[in-house]
Amino acid sequence: MKNNIDKLFKNECDLERATGEIENYAKFERxxxxxxxxxxxxxxxxxxxxxxxxxxxxxxxxxxxxxxxxxxxxxxxxxxxxxxxxxxxxxxxxxxxxxxxxxxxxxxxxxxxxxxxxxxxxxxxxxxxxxxxxxxxxxxxxxxxxxxxxxxxxxxxxxxxxxxxxxxxxxxxxxxxxxxxxxxxxxxxxxxxxxxxEKNTKYDVTLYNNINLEKIIEIINKSENSAVLYNNKKELKYIKESVLKKSDIIHSKNKAESELYKRIMQNSDMKGYELLLNTTTILAGVNIKNKDITDIVVAGFKDPATIKQYVARFRDLKSVRVHIFNNYEDTEASNKVYEVNSIVNINFKRANKLKELYNELNNKRATGFETVGIDLVPFSIDSNVYYSTKNKCYEIDKLFIISNTYARYYNSRTIASLKILLEEYFKDVKIENIEEQDEKRKQEIKEYKEVLKEIKKATLKILEENKKYLVGYEQIKRGSKDFNLMSHLNYNEINEEDCKSVYIKHDIDYLIKKADCYNEIELFSKYVLENNYSLELSWKLANMGNNKRNNIFKKINNLIYRELKEEYPNLVNDNLIEVVAYNYIDKLFGVGTAYTKYNLQELSDDLAVILGDDWKLAINKLGTILKNIFIVKVKQHRNFEALENYLYYKNNKPNIEFIGNDRIQINKIERYITIEDIEKELKLEKGDLTLRNAINIRKKKLLNNLDEVEKAFLNRELDEELKIRKEAKLIEQLEICI
Structure with a gap:
């Protein structure tokens, strides 16, 4: 009884505090x-x-x-x-x-x-x-x-x-x-x-205090027709197989194959279907006329505008029930209410200071000549400021500041705050506290996802056997081939009918749909057609996890940057802030340096002086950056004497007392990553030179962005030519005098 009273009192306090969110409603003069x-x-x-x-x-x-x-x-x-x-x-x-x-x-x-x-x-x-x-x-x-x-x-x-x-x-x-x-x-x-x-649909809106698939399934089964917005394809699939409704899942990769999507695009209705399950592929601007929709479910979204936009996709409704499911964290920050626009303005001021600092640095190379060299960065930094290649200076990324500030604010909100924020668009939003998903259901969902993972793994092995016919799969299915695909098919003596017959013979369409392999096939085609990678390399990259694949491309980018810097030292813009940070790391934390997480924290603090306090690199990101530039050897040590054999950043050795089986991990930067290292990581065959060729093409493209006059200017060839001309003129004048 006491717990219930405490809970009710807390809810009342939360709601009273949350009324301050009204300050975040749109204010403007029409x-x-x-x-x-x-x-x-x-x-x-x-x-x-x-x-x-x-x-x-x-x-x-x-x-x-x-x-x-x-x-x-x-x-x-x-x-x-x-x-x-x-x-x-x-x-x-x-x-x-x-x-x-x-x-x-x-x-x-x-x-x-x-x-x-x-x-x-x-x-x-x-x-x-x-x-x-x-x-x-x-x-x-x-x-x-x-x-x-x-x-x-x-x-x-x-x-x-x-x-x-x-x-x-x-x-x-x-x-x-x-x-x-x-x-x-x-x-x-x-x-x-x-x-x-004047006349609006009547929305009966309820907020739930966690994402409970069992409750969502119950709502769907009780509805006449319904729709679900949720950016989780596996859980959408679980819902689809758990309900008693004729349904279809629509996301960006399968929309071309979805009959329900075609129906919505061509007729703006859901005829023949009782349930729409979709990601943000269907959000703003799409019209769906279905008077039988009784329930709309939104899961995992806290932005009131996004919720409002999705709910309003369904036209001609007199009334509809809206169910919004989210997980919430009760933290000190989430219980404070701010005026978001004030936070945005503070971030604008910080970004302005950063912009001035970066431009002051960048202007050191100002020459009065239009070019400042190749704008290539060895790694990226998430910042409120970006380098404009068009204007050749740093500018404030206002959209990033606004969207990031609002997103972080909304995601930190309590359920009481979200209720008030939603009431800008909906009247009398209700809150319903429900039990968390029980352990049995959680285990069932976990096992279901594991089964999906195994099905996908097995399917990709089957698809790999026919991968040469899968290049440009989406284009061939749609009957519209671009120049790259036509050139590829022609060069490899494959025609469209060959591909289609393989699709039928091996039931390719069914396999891709069943195992949701659209993304892998799309990436595979992209790497073959746009990057000119071999089939084997393209297949490996397309089937990697996102983080591993991204790190491969970052290693390639670092390699290109370093090679261009070595071959054409005057052609690369040295004053970009990412390059300044890279040079600092390379010279003071480079080959031969050993480090622990404490040394990384020191480096992070020192880089904050260059990057600005609000945009310093976290130690996890720094560790990844180092491993994308250098070969880093990792070794565990049990005694202090072994630690004396390393050279540390600022000579700050680990301060540790070893007790019993205590160990400390030391990371040592051995050398720069080479193309051979990347090829070895990818397990490429010896004769596969497509990655090397792609790197050379990329370097040529970057160099070709500068014309011959710009190259000559940056290499100081124009100064040399002018000096030669002056000397020739002086000799000529001396000869006349003689």
Whole structure:
């Protein structure tokens, strides 16, 4: 009884404290407001005004509820006004659906951006495709970025987002569209239009205090139709096999094969299915009309905007139950409420100081000449600041700062805080405390995952026997081959029909789907077609764990950097902050140095002076960086005398007393990693030179980024030539005098 009273009291205190989260709701001044019953098309003036202002060079934000027809209204208005426009959507699913629904040219997956641009005045495309427009003339275009909030949540797609931002500056005006504006920088907009919908779906929202698959399965079985958002493919598969509903799992790798995905893209409904199980492949911008949906489950997400966006995918619902499952940690930090925007501003100030420091360092090489050399870094540093190859200086990564700050804040929230944050979008969110998954169910799920792992392992062995026919598998299945694949098939005297007959004979499609090998086959094809690796090397890399594979590529990158630095010492930009950190490690913590975790901590503290206190490298990351540059020998010692034989960083020897069987691990840097070391780790056959060839091609590409004048300037050949000319002129003058 006392425990229950204490728990209730704690919950009340948590809720009282959490009311401060209201300060984190979106705050902005609208210049124009329209009330609508259901759709924006009821009052089009806001849309036409936004387009007119963008055409005049302004930056406009349009806010409207999900399901109000934002894309429909803008695309129709742009068609009528004959305005040249790029309509940018976050995912291929959004573009695919827009192309079908509105009959406009577009670019996603293998469809090229320039072809879409040339087909008509209006083109829809994904963020990723904007990279193909970096050299295009877009001064007559306006750009509309739909679901702009996702640029702040999908920070893992930083390259695509940076390309999108580079394209935006090339267009004459811009419109951003969203239903969830919380993270946006409102002061950057010239004009804000808001549509307020009078009639909304009634959401009955419940928060659960842990992720319990048994409870999720119970909800699904009791529902009429339902949907689940969860970024865990194995557990989605477990749910699928545990429920009594006709269902399908949709994720980025299997969507081309999914019948339910095709149904959603072509008809915007779930006909023939009672349950949709998906990852974030289906999130913002996709329309699903299914009046029979009674329950929506979201598991493992704490960002209120992400939850709101997914829930709103399901159109024409009068009411629906929403179940949100998360695991929570009760820490001192999670119990404190902050205004996130204040934290963002503090991080901006810190980043500005760091930017000034890095640019001061980088400007030491400033010469008045345009080039600063090859911008190649030996390793990457997660930072609020990045080097802009376009502007040749360090800049603040505002999107990274905002998205990272919000993500960390939301993930640290208590269930009471999340309730208040969600009430910006949903009324009267309830909290339900449920028991954690029982041990029997946990063991069952664990064993199920082990079975899936073994099935995948066995399947990949079967697929390996036919790997030469699996190059370009996805393209062959879709019937659209790019130039690289056509060249590969032609060179190896393989035709498309050969591949298809092998797929049928060995039931390849079923095997890949059953064991979920889409990612491995896609990576395998990429390494063969884009990197020109051998079939064997490509297969090994594609089937490695992510960490091991990433470390292989980091070793290759370090090798390329070191070889270029040795061969062309003046052509590499030495003032990039990563290079400065690398040089410090190489000279003061390099070959011959022995270290323990305490020496690594010293190195981390010293590097913080260069990198800035907030971005120093943790000792685990430092240890990995060292092992990607050097061959490190590890030895255990039981006595102090053996420790005297090593050379330590700053000569700081381990201070330890050995008692009984105590041991200490000493790591000694023996030498630099060579291509032979990497080939040995990959167990490549002696005749396989494809990795060496790929490294040489990469080096040539980097060198070719500099023209001959730049190379001559950086190598000081121009100074030498000028000196020779001056000497020749002096000799000529002397001869005249004589």
């Amino acid at each position: 210049q124009e407001t329209h009330k609508i019953k259901k759709y924006i098309d009821e009052k089009r003036s806001g849309v036409y005004n936004a387009i007119a202002r963008a055409t005049a060079g302004e930056m406009v934000l349009l806010i409207a509820e999900t399901g109000t027809g934002k894309s429909y209204s803008f695309i129709n208005a742009l068609k009528k006004m004959n305005i040249k426009a790029l309509f940018i959507l976050p995912n291929s699913a959004n573009v695919e659906q827009a192309m079908k629904e509105y009959n406009v040219p577009g670019a996603y997956d293998l469809l090229p951006a320039m072809k879409a641009l040339k087909t008509g005045d209006l083109a829809v495309m994904t963020w990723d495709k904007t990279e193909q427009l970096l050299d295009a003339n877009l001064k007559d275009y306006i750009i509309i970025v739909d679901e702009i909030h996702q640029t702040y949540t999908d920070s893992y797609r930083s390259k695509a987002i940076k390309n999108l931002n580079n394209i935006v500056t090339k267009c004459k005006g811009r419109i951003d569209i969203t239903a969830t504006p919380t993270k946006l920088e409102f002061n950057s907009y010239d004009y804000i239009v808001e549509y307020i919908q």
